[in-house]
Amino acid sequence: xxxxxRQIRLERTPVxxxxxxxxxxxxxxxxxxxxxxxxxxxxxxxxxPYLRLQMGKRHLSGNLLPGQPVVxxxxxxxxxxxxxxxxxxxxxAGFGAWQDKTIIEAKGLRQVDFGDLPPSLAxxxxxxxxxxxxxxxxxxxxPGPGDVVLVSAAAGPVGSTVGQLSIAAGAAAIGIxxxxxxxxxxxxxxxxxACINYKREDLAARLKTLAPDGPSHYFDNVGGELxxxxxxxxxxxxxxxxxxxxxxxxxxxRSPGPLPMEIIGARATLMGLVVYDYEHLRxxxxxxxxxxxxxxxxxxxEDVTPGLENAPAAFVRLMQGKNFGKAVVALVAK
Amino acid sequence: xxxxxRQIRLERTPVxxxxxxxxxxxxxxxxxxxxxxxxxxxxxxxxxPYLRLQMGKRHLSGNLLPGQPVVxxxxxxxxxxxxxxxxxxxxxAGFGAWQDKTIIEAKGLRQVDFGDLPPSLAxxxxxxxxxxxxxxxxxxxxPGPGDVVLVSAAAGPVGSTVGQLSIAAGAAAIGIxxxxxxxxxxxxxxxxxACINYKREDLAARLKTLAPDGPSHYFDNVGGELxxxxxxxxxxxxxxxxxxxxxxxxxxxRSPGPLPMEIIGARATLMGLVVYDYEHLRxxxxxxxxxxxxxxxxxxxEDVTPGLENAPAAFVRLMQGKNFGKAVVALVAK
Numbered sequence: 001x002x003x004x005x006r007q008i009r010l011e012r013t014p015v016x017x018x019x020x021x022x023x024x025x026x027x028x029x030x031x032x033x034x035x036x037x038x039x040x041x042x043x044x045x046x047x048x049p050y051l052r053l054q055m056g057k058r059h060l061s062g063n064l065l066p067g068q069p070v071v072x073x074x075x076x077x078x079x080x081x082x083x084x085x086x087x088x089x090x091x092x093a094g095f096g097a098w099q100d101k102t103i104i105e106a107k108g109l110r111q112v113d114f115g116d117l118p119p120s121l122a123x124x125x126x127x128x129x130x131x132x133x134x135x136x137x138x139x140x141x142x143p144g145p146g147d148v149v150l151v152s153a154a155a156g157p158v159g160s161t162v163g164q165l166s167i168a169a170g171a172a173a174i175g176i177x178x179x180x181x182x183x184x185x186x187x188x189x190x191x192x193x194a195c196i197n198y199k200r201e202d203l204a205a206r207l208k209t210l211a212p213d214g215p216s217h218y219f220d221n222v223g224g225e226l227x228x229x230x231x232x233x234x235x236x237x238x239x240x241x242x243x244x245x246x247x248x249x250x251x252x253x254r255s256p257g258p259l260p261m262e263i264i265g266a267r268a269t270l271m272g273l274v275v276y277d278y279e280h281l282r283x284x285x286x287x288x289x290x291x292x293x294x295x296x297x298x299x300x301x302e303d304v305t306p307g308l309e310n311a312p313a314a315f316v317r318l319m320q321g322k323n324f325g326k327a328v329v330a331l332v333a334k
Numbered sequence: 335x336x337x338x339x340r341q342i343r344l345e346r347t348p349v350x351x352x353x354x355x356x357x358x359x360x361x362x363x364x365x366x367x368x369x370x371x372x373x374x375x376x377x378x379x380x381x382x383p384y385l386r387l388q389m390g391k392r393h394l395s396g397n398l399l400p401g402q403p404v405v406x407x408x409x410x411x412x413x414x415x416x417x418x419x420x421x422x423x424x425x426x427a428g429f430g431a432w433q434d435k436t437i438i439e440a441k442g443l444r445q446v447d448f449g450d451l452p453p454s455l456a457x458x459x460x461x462x463x464x465x466x467x468x469x470x471x472x473x474x475x476x477p478g479p480g481d482v483v484l485v486s487a488a489a490g491p492v493g494s495t496v497g498q499l500s501i502a503a504g505a506a507a508i509g510i511x512x513x514x515x516x517x518x519x520x521x522x523x524x525x526x527x528a529c530i531n532y533k534r535e536d537l538a539a540r541l542k543t544l545a546p547d548g549p550s551h552y553f554d555n556v557g558g559e560l561x562x563x564x565x566x567x568x569x570x571x572x573x574x575x576x577x578x579x580x581x582x583x584x585x586x587x588r589s590p591g592p593l594p595m596e597i598i599g600a601r602a603t604l605m606g607l608v609v610y611d612y613e614h615l616r617x618x619x620x621x622x623x624x625x626x627x628x629x630x631x632x633x634x635x636e637d638v639t640p641g642l643e644n645a646p647a648a649f650v651r652l653m654q655g656k657n658f659g660k661a662v663v664a665l666v667a668k
Contacts, residue, residue, distance in 0.1 A: 060599060223594040237611075242594045257591040260557040260576045264606035265394060272598035277571075 003030040008098035008311050009069045014055055017319050022055075023070070023312035030103060038086045038106050042076035045098055045311055046123035047318045047327035049246060060274070069097035070311070075112060075122050076102075076331075086111075093122040098311055100331065117290060124157045124326035125293075125300045126286055128275055133161035133219075134285035135278035136241040137169065140271045141217045145170035150207075150215035150230060151192075152222045153246065155182035157300065157326035160190045161289065162219045164298050167191055171217070174210055176203070176226075178321055185324075189299040198226070207233045214238065222246045224255030231258045236267045243273045301325025307332065337364040342432035342645050343403045348389055351653050356389075357404070357646035364437060369416045372426070372440050376410035379432055379645060380457035381652045381661035383580060394608070403431035404645070409446060409456050410436075410665075420445075427456040432645050434665065451624060458491040458660035459627075459634045460620055462609055467495035467553075468619035469612035470575040471503065474605045475551045479504035484541075484549035484564060485526075486556045487580065489516035491634070491660035494524045495623065496553045498632050501525055502622075505551070508544055510537070510560075512655055519658075523633040532560070541567045548572065556580045558589030565592045570601045577607045635659025641666065 004027055011024040033039055051072060053059035064070065078090040083106030086092065094109040096102040112122045124130065141162075143149045149166040153159040154175025163173035163186070175186040175195035183195035196206045203226070207215070214235035220227050223245030231240070245255065263270060292298035303323040305314035311329045318327045338361055345358040367373055385406060387393035398404065412424040417440030420426065428443040430436040446456045458464065475496075477483045483500040487493040488509025497507035497520070509520040509529035517529035530540045537560070541549070548569035554561050557579030565574070579589065597604060626632035637657040639648035645663045652661045 220594070227594060242598050244598075245594050255593075257593045257597070259589075259591045260554070260561060260579045260606075263591070263604060264576050264578075264608060267606045267608055267611060269606075270597060270604045272594075272601045272603075274598060274601055277601060 003101065004028065005030055005099040005101045006308055007069050008308065010055060010064055010066050012066045013057075014052070018052065018055070018312075018316050020312050020316060023315075025309055028069075028099075030101060033080055033082050033103060035082050036106055037082050037103050038078055038092070038109055039080040039101060040074070040076040040092060040094075040096060040104055040109075041079050041101050042074040042096065042099070042331050044075045044120040044123055045308075045329040045331070046073040046127070047311070047315050047323075047329065048072060048128070049244060049318065051315065052319055061276075069099065071095055071097050073123055073128060074098075074102070075119050081106070091119045093119075093127065098308065098329075100308060114286075114290060117293060120302060120328055120330075121300070123328055124302060125161050125289055125298070129157035129326060130161050130289050131278055131282055131285050132243060132273065132275040133158050133165060134288065135275060135281055136219055136243060136273050137162055137165040138281070138284075139278065140241045140273055141166070141219065141239050143169055143171035143217050147171040147216040148211045148214075148235075149173045149217040149219065150176065150211075151219045152176045152226060154186045154190075154192065154195060155301070155324060156221070158243065159219065159221060160186065160300065163192050164190055164292065165288070166217070168292060168297065174207075174215060179324075182324055185299075185301065189301075191297075191299070204229055204233055211235075217241075219243065223257075228256075228258050228262065231262055231266050231268060234266050234268055237269075238266065239269045239271070241271050241273050303327045304330050306330050337435065338362065339364055339433040339435045340642055341403050342642065344389060344398055344400050346400045347391075348386070352386065352389070352646075352650050354646050354650060357649075359643055362403075362433070364435060367414055367416050367437060370440055371416050371437050372412055372420050372443055373414040373435060374408070374410040374426060374428075374430060374438050374443075375413050375435050376408040376430065376433070376665050378409045378454040378457055379642075379663040379665070380407040380461070381645070381649050381657075381663065382406060382462070383578065383652065385649065386653055395610075403433065405429055405431050407457055407462060408432075408436070409453050415440070425453045427453075427461065432642065432663075434642060448620075448624060451627060454636060454662055454664075455634070457662055458636060459495050459623055459632070463491035463660060464495050464623050465612055465616055465619050466577060466607065466609040467492050467499060468622065469609060469615055470553055470577060470607050471496055471499040472615070472618075473612065474575045474607055475500070475553065475573050477503055477505035477551050481505040481550040482545045482548075482569075483507045483551040483553065484510065484545075485553045486510045486560060488520045488524075488526065488529060489635070489658060490555070492577065493553065493555060494520065494634065497526050498524055498626065499622070500551070502626060502631065508541075508549060513658075516658055519633075519635065523635075525631075525633070538563055538567055545569075551575075553577065557591075562590075562592050562596065565596055565600050565602060568600050568602055571603075572600065573603045573605070575605050575607050637661045638664050640664050 054064040057063040155177045173192040186195040218240045221244040303325040388398040391397040507526040520529040552574045555578040637659040
């Protein structure tokens with residue numbers, strides 16, 4: 001008997017912000033499971049900004065071309081396994097196609113067991129975004145008491161985790177986000193000292209009030225003009241982790257970086273962060289963040305879209321900045 | 335009796351590379367020495383690229399305007415003192431006007447006593463350039479055995495010191511310089527493993543041969559395209575000290591910095607270096623470098639122009655990159 005599955009594929013390379021017609025829904029048959037492979041029914045698909053770079057052939061993890069299924073990280077249940085130690089019923093995470101059922105090589109899968117916490121967190125604050133933030137805070141920024149950590153995209157899974165880990169380390173956190181609703185959550189739920197709505201407020205002026213000496217640390221998900229503005233406001237000898245350039249993701253152009261003279265004048269340290277380098281920190285990250293969650297000292301939010309067929313719309317929303325929390329698609333078991 | 339002195343002043347703000355007619359030689363009378371002041375007869379004036387930025391009103395230490403005497407660091411002998419502990423005959427260093435005799439506030443002066451080593455080194459490898467290099471190597475780059483430190487302007491006082499301190503720390507050094515003669519000195523005298531003549535050689539290709547994994551560290555005095563080329567060649571997780579942007583000094587424009595995406599892709603750390611922050615390291619710097627010199631493990635070069643009246647021509651040569659070694663003007667006692 002041939003198994004079939006629905007599949008979301010890229011139909012054409014997006015121009016600027018992706019639109020629905022860049023994607024298509026199709027029915028494909030699954031090949032026979034081979035040794036070393038596992039058949040997984042995803043419960044949650046991860047929507048991440050870097051996918052836009054793959055579609056534009058500009059990400060170091062590879063390209064996504066028209067005609068190919070969209071592949072992202074996902075969490076799901078093992079249906080059939082031809083590899084130890086995976087068994088039917090196991091909850092696993094790994095990279096797989098946006099399908100109701102998808103075949104994944106066992107070596108790219110990991111078991112998910114967070115006890116009382118939901119497995120979908122393996123895509124968010126206990127997954128790649130959490131690991132990104134954990135590496136940024138513990139390996140690169142290293143804030144401590146007396147420090148002020150500024151975070152862009154502060155309502156997202158990376159930014160909110162950076163702020164909350166910094167607070168746990170004794171520092172104060174200031175967020176930057178794009179709506180009043182997000183800013184409220186960042187302060188009231190995630191415990192940041194303040195949050196600046198960059199769409200409505202004068203960032204430089206507000207920063208001067210909030211941190212007269214300038215922030216000592218900045219975690220950057222945006223790049224471009226925002227980065228240069230903050231470099232000018234930074235406390236001397238401040239540290240900046242560069243993690244993403246959201247300003248560029250929907251564009252062929254790349255926004256300019258800070259000038260060497262500006263970096264020198266600020267006595268700043270800028271550090272490039274690629275999460276793939278920090279796989280060895282996954283254990284400590286999971287331990288640290290899940291403990292903070294259980295202690296009630298760590299807030300997280302998911303932005304859940306139900307139904308595989310709605311994944312393209314959810315991705316478009318993400319790239320428009322309309323998501324609020326970690327964007328995932330929840331699949332209904334078929 | 336009124337004392338008079340010759341004086342070099344800026345006549346007009348230079349456009350692009352300075353020319354002789356931007357400067358003038360005049361005779362001025364010296365005011366009566368006030369309490370707290372010291373009258374110094376300079377033996378050596380320091381020529382430094384940052385002076386060009388002051389003339390363009392673009393340096394954080396202040397501006398130099400038409401009609402004002404050129405002021406730089408200098409070494410000289412005390413003629414008259416109205417401040418303890420300075421006495422006639424003392425050898426001192428500090429910032430003063432380009433004159434045969436110049437009045438300097440005592441609080442900006444320091445005694446120079448290098449024993450058997452020449453006092454003019456207080457302007458070079460035992461002065462601000464030495465301190466710049468020492469801070470860059472010991473505080474920012476921190477190379478060790480197995481590392482490969484790439485240095486631009488490698489025949490200059492900062493670059494040659496960066497390389498030699500890195501070698502003393504167990505690393506290998508590769509230089510970049512602008513002539514065969516400079517490259518020969520960098521390798522044969524200063525002990526670098528290799529030196530790339532950027533005017534004749536394909537830097538990226540040569541680097542690939544010399545350091546197949548890429549340099550682990552880069553000390554940048556140049557900025558601009560060179561910095562971006564080297565960032566692309568850098569070993570992952572490499573460290574870059576940004577110290578100057580020679581490419582911009584003679585221009586109103588400022589060359590672009592590396593893109594955030596390029597810094598992220600390289601997993602690089604970029605650090606801005608301002609020597610004024612490291613005055614507390616002057617003692618350890620002097621101790622370390624003078625010991626290396628006496629052990630025969632440290633080469634230095636001075637590019638000496640005799641005569642106050644020739645200081646403008648010497649500065650023009652410096653900004654044309656024609657100097658070879660620390661550029662100083664030697665004054666004949668009048």
